[in-house]
Amino acid sequence: MTDLSRPRVLFVVDAGPDVGGGHVMRALTLAGALADRGATCAFLAAPDVATVLDAFADSRMERVAAAATTPEALVTAAEAAAFDAVVFDHFRLQREHQAEIAGGRPALVVDDLADRPLHAGLLLDPGPARRAEDYAGLVGAETRLLLGPAHALVRPAFATAREAA
Template identity: 40%
Template sequence: MVTLTICFRADASAAIGTGHVMRCLTLAGELARRGAQCLFAAAPGTEELVPALPYPVVPPERLPFGAALAVVDHYGIGAAEEARIRGMSRAVMVIDDLPTRRHHCDLLLDQTHGRRAGEYRDLVPHGGIVLAGADYALLRPQFAEARPASLARRDGSLRRILVSLGGTDPDNVTLRVLDAIAASGLEVAVDVVMGAKAPHLETVLARAAAMAGARVLVGTGDMAGLMAGADLAIGAGGTTTWERCCLGLPTLMLVIADNQKDVVRLVSGAGAALEATPATIAGQLRHLAARPPILLSLSKAAAGLCDGLGAARTADALRRLPSLKGLSP
């Protein structure tokens, strides 16, 4: 049996965070389970921010020739570069979050809730496959596994808050969130998740040390467990949005990058989260703590958006491409 080589083109940096690489890792894991051989083409510094990359990493200019599939998850790569990559590979898949630019690809994935395939009709080549919506959200298997217990334990109480604003948080929004939690006056446990290379890590560590019940977890490998054990998250509109939804975790959502505005609008509009800013958090926390039915409603709506099986659905769809018919079901 011929081994299918799949190359992922994604970067991580302090400015763009780790989300692109992390969701590619999820898909790589599913495809590897089905017999593919995966590797990453990534810019220098990516491995420092995502040190647990379990696949070979090559520089972007050494993208291998003849791969069965190249997966591009990069806002800085447009249709012209995708066409060049298509000339080197048998097929190209693009992961994007906004239907605002043209692509040269065989398959496009946009895992945003509420996104419709028709929004990309004029942005992909004729005959291109579009996977749209949170049914295709790329979540690691741990989230689907933790889902039943996480949903069962939710009772509307507010005892533990999870703060996670990306692996790098270059604008130090986490510090302002911790100040807001302290200002709320609530006696709650607080788990803060940050990457080891986050530029403001030391400042956040010092602030958390001054708060009763707060701790900072650096480079944790158990986000599913932390989310399942939390009663509320304070997070951004990035890739962890769908992890929180899968586990029915109510969220105060902040926009910390322009490309997150659409996600925050759609998720909050579905009743699965509340839009927030650092200035509103203290009041929102006091409001939620006194009204358990609101937290329960948010949890139920969030759980309805994503079931955690999107990576398998995406891999199934990729088998429709001629170059990937050899993938195991």
């Protein structure tokens, strides 16, 4: 456990030629907001994730090296990381991998598919038509759902532009 006055949040995200960099960009938006509020944010940085971080992450974002974005490589890398909570934005991780990485710590899953079981205390799906019923049987009864566009992870520059419009 780290200093709770500066909680450490581990981000487990996917990137690559087949999935793009959107997962990293969403996570960077949340990580920036958390860092602004005093959290320490670290990314499991497999090579494809590191490429996106190199281009867009600011100096506050720490990295924990991971050999690949495969579940096995991410579990191994997470075992070496010190963190208080975890954020997943990685569609190829199964519930058991998420649970193993979280290791009993609070877990947020960012999802927009509602197509597989997830390990989450908190689930964020910004899809405009998403309903709680879509996640029935996919998350635990205790999982808090944040559904709909009001919960979209929007970078500050875009939020400011919308307010000005």
